[in-house]
Amino acid sequence: MPAIDTDRFLRDLQELRRIGAYKTGVHRPTYSPQDMESRRWLMERMAEIGLEPSIDGIGNVHGRHKGAGPHLLAGSHIESQNHAGWLDGALGVVAGLALARAGLPVDVVAFADEEGHFEGGFLGSRSIIGDLTEEEIDRSRNRTDGTPLREALAAAGLAGKPRLQLETGRHKGFFEMHIEQGTQLEGAGLRAGVVTGIVAIWQWRILIEGMQDHAGGTTMAERRDAGLAAVRLLAMLDQEMPRACGERSTWTTGRIALDPGAPSIIPGRADILFQFRDVEMAVLERMERCLRACVQESNRRERSRATLTAVSKATPALCDPAMMAALDAAAQSIAPGAWQRMPSGAGHDAQYIARVMPVAMLFTPSIGGISHHWAEDTKEEDLALCMRILGDAAERYLKA
Amino acid sequence: MPAIDTDRFLRDLQELRRIGAYKTGVHRPTYSPQDMESRRWLMERMAEIGLEPSIDGIGNVHGRHKGAGPHLLAGSHIESQNHAGWLDGALGVVAGLALARAGLPVDVVAFADEEGHFEGGFLGSRSIIGDLTEEEIDRSRNRTDGTPLREALAAAGLAGKPRLQLETGRHKGFFEMHIEQGTQLEGAGLRAGVVTGIVAIWQWRILIEGMQDHAGGTTMAERRDAGLAAVRLLAMLDQEMPRACGERSTWTTGRIALDPGAPSIIPGRADILFQFRDVEMAVLERMERCLRACVQESNRRERSRATLTAVSKATPALCDPAMMAALDAAAQSIAPGAWQRMPSGAGHDAQYIARVMPVAMLFTPSIGGISHHWAEDTKEEDLALCMRILGDAAERYLKA
Incomplete structure (x- = not known):
């Protein structure tokens, strides 16, 4: 020794x-x-x-x-x-x-x-x-x-x-x-x-673009609230990821930044950092399909548009x-x-x-x-x- | 004239x-x-x-x-x-x-x-x-x-x-x-x-406190993810507020700040600015009851604790x-x-x-x-x- x-x-x-x-x-x-x-x-x-x-x-x-x-x-x-x-x-x-x-x-x-x-x-x-x-x-x-x-x-x-x-x-x-x-x-x-x-960590950025507007003058029906679309998409991921993940997978939303982030302004933009991790490529690929499907569904439902970008995909x-x-x-x-x-x-x-x-x-x-x-x-x-x-x-x- | x-x-x-x-x-x-x-x-x-x-x-x-x-x-x-x-x-x-x-x-x-x-x-x-x-x-x-x-x-x-x-x-x-x-x-x-x-605008701050931790080393079951608790609470409000609101009420989440806000860290704290507006006191009071019930329900379900503070309540x-x-x-x-x-x-x-x-x-x-x-x-x-x-x-x- x-x-x-x-x-x-x-x-x-x-x-x-x-x-x-x-x-x-x-x-x-x-x-x-x-x-x-x-x-x-x-x-x-x-x-x-x-x-x-x-x-x-x-x-x-x-x-x-x-x-x-x-x-x-x-x-x-x-x-x-x-x-x-x-x-x-x-x-x-x-x-x-x-x-x-x-x-x-x-x-x-x-x-x-x-x-x-x-x-x-x-x-x-x-x-x-x-x-x-x-x-x-x-x-x-x-x-x-x-x-x-x-x-x-x-x-x-x-x-x-x-x-x-x-x-x-x-x-x-x-x-x-x-x-x-x-x-x-x-x-x-x-x-x-x-x-x-x-x-491997697969790190993503989800950018949601709506329309910044006054939180009082704009009725709920008129809004394109990027922050609300972000909450709904993240809640959907919270529901759907367990169906796609493996036994030891993890997934994490590290940041949600609403722009401009003021009390009386409907957010025009939401910037999300989302990642998931697993040791198996097959599981990682299943989780990516789940994420892409949720973003697509968000774009079908919401008036704010979500765009998904892969920041890094390790092996x-x-x-x-x-x-x-x-x-x-x-x-x-x-x-x-x-x-x-x-x-x-x-x-x-x-x-x-x-x-x-x-x-x-x-x-x-x-x-x-x-x-x-x-x-x-x-x-x-x-x-x-x-x-x-x-x-x-x-x-x-x-x-x- | x-x-x-x-x-x-x-x-x-x-x-x-x-x-x-x-x-x-x-x-x-x-x-x-x-x-x-x-x-x-x-x-x-x-x-x-x-x-x-x-x-x-x-x-x-x-x-x-x-x-x-x-x-x-x-x-x-x-x-x-x-x-x-x-x-x-x-x-x-x-x-x-x-x-x-x-x-x-x-x-x-x-x-x-x-x-x-x-x-x-x-x-x-x-x-x-x-x-x-x-x-x-x-x-x-x-x-x-x-x-x-x-x-x-x-x-x-x-x-x-x-x-x-x-x-x-x-x-x-x-x-x-x-x-x-x-x-x-x-x-x-x-x-x-x-x-x-x-x-009147009733402005609230919702502070959620969990435990900041590593996004890979901490299993999903162990986490006290303040950001996830925030998403779930805001999704609940998105579901419940329409049952409490009046015809012209509005409600808005202007800011969601996750701390520390990094890609690989489970957020230990979420700081939310939430407000609603109406011309009728009875409606405002109904919306407050709905908000308080959602926060209470969040605290029953989640391992991160949410605290609600009234920032301002106008007449x-x-x-x-x-x-x-x-x-x-x-x-x-x-x-x-x-x-x-x-x-x-x-x-x-x-x-x-x-x-x-x-x-x-x-x-x-x-x-x-x-x-x-x-x-x-x-x-x-x-x-x-x-x-x-x-x-x-x-x-x-x-x-x-």
Whole structure:
């Protein structure tokens, strides 16, 4: 078993937590000064360990192992959702550092914008596998404030830098440690989860256009109320999605923006962000047919017109059997009976890396399942335990 | 018939339109530099005519007639909704100027914040009748950006100024000319509307609190999705309100804000602005019972808790029979057969002034019924015609 320094691992996590600290969590949106500070902090840690650090034109930080292979790749993302938790992403990156520090032949990576602050999302892991075009970078904007991605990259000092591509054949596999972001482990009294596959997120935008008008002068019969059409369509989806979904599917309306959003004005426009997730393509396709049918039915019934746009449609990723077997064996040796296999309901960088090499993920429990919120947390003893499992699994898989 | 200078009346309207011009409309939110410029412009016009101009501590502009009574009060508000029309409010103020310029014994008034940029709404007309307390001013905030009302008053140079109260017994009645903000006149091919009563607006805020969480890690069964609870409650209101409403009632959801409003986060909070309007107290009370029952039912069904708060509950106002008779006679003399009596679906300053004196309103047609939008408009010949009707009616009522 490799000599994992779990104290140092926990200290690194606590140090990184101070960058962009917000209540007990962090606020490090992609390319913000806080995010860039965390990337510089990471490069210093990489250099200390003897890795060769670099940052590329999309913000990916890479620490290259200088010794002989076969190599592993390990990491995650380092930016956070707005006012969110300290471990989401950061945990996997710092776990990568701990593997390299233990002397394992590991390249460490922190991808950029897994959290999707910018249109497209997963910019870093998509860029490193050659899935992100210059044209998409030209088009993409910040989803919160509309800043063009090019401007954000320039402000972060990344304009003009080349984008790193993974070296074909260099890596035997990618390990990503991550918090569960749910309550399945906690609910079952378990301390580690070996991930079997990662759901795909199909993200949609529904734009409804009616006619902005005075809320008193316009009779109910005359109205083309885009907000009301939005409520009816979303209520229809609430009814119909259960008929189309799979056992573990999720679907979420993250935003409903009514324009202009004033008390006495009939909304002329409604802008909706809707997504669903599943591990099976067949289920995803069934849910898309359901969504399209509901939008079509809305357009038959309503006087406000709904338009559906696919924002992103990822492919579900299955984890590698040999890597899962290494994680199973490590978990059973270090935490006998206190672990399980489970799918990942959340999207992760590993789903893109899976297109070019075998991948596996290890989940730590999330206290109360809280995630994408500053109160997100995991017990330190669970973090340390999972770090030891990951180290053991990495060694087992390298020898396999 | 008094000598109304309709050319000058139209020129004044066009001049005022240039202050805060936005496309073919205006952007003059309450206490903005543009709003304050329009109030100064108005005081200059008042002084030219021989009225004694003043501005008070809530922004009401008043032009006092120096001669003998009995006096009339005439006016409306001068600020606009955001990026809205050039006539809404401004028309009634400039019509008051035209009455005074024709030599009628008229005090002219421009109230502040009829449009409700600040919580409470109708600040000016409520202040002038003694319905607005200092405590309410302390509490009120801008509904768009949260600026405290006190700060906005200070920035506009109004802090510390006394607030004007109407002089008991001075006025025989209040005339407010306004655009219809609907299509009833246009649809019937008519050019003027004599208003019979003004609906009351009952404005509500519904706050739904669930639990912000990750949209992938949290199963559908575990969620406390405040946005979904909002959609279900609003869909219930869409079903139930028609059973409680009157023939001419309206109800409107102006805003649905989901917090944090991101694609991959289950909303932890939904903030809804909901209002309904009617001329009959019995109907308003029935609609309130329906709303309360729906919120209660939502709390029985959902795991996110909904809280209902009354933001404002106005009293419907009926127009004065003698003033309406004067408007009827003037309309029949100047536009025979081209006018009708009608209720006002929108709220107006007159509904508060009606608590202390007789009131009446004259509606001009709205092209396409468009209102609270920069494209709002009325034909110049209709504006001029209604101005002559108002002049004739004011004289008839003063003699009655």
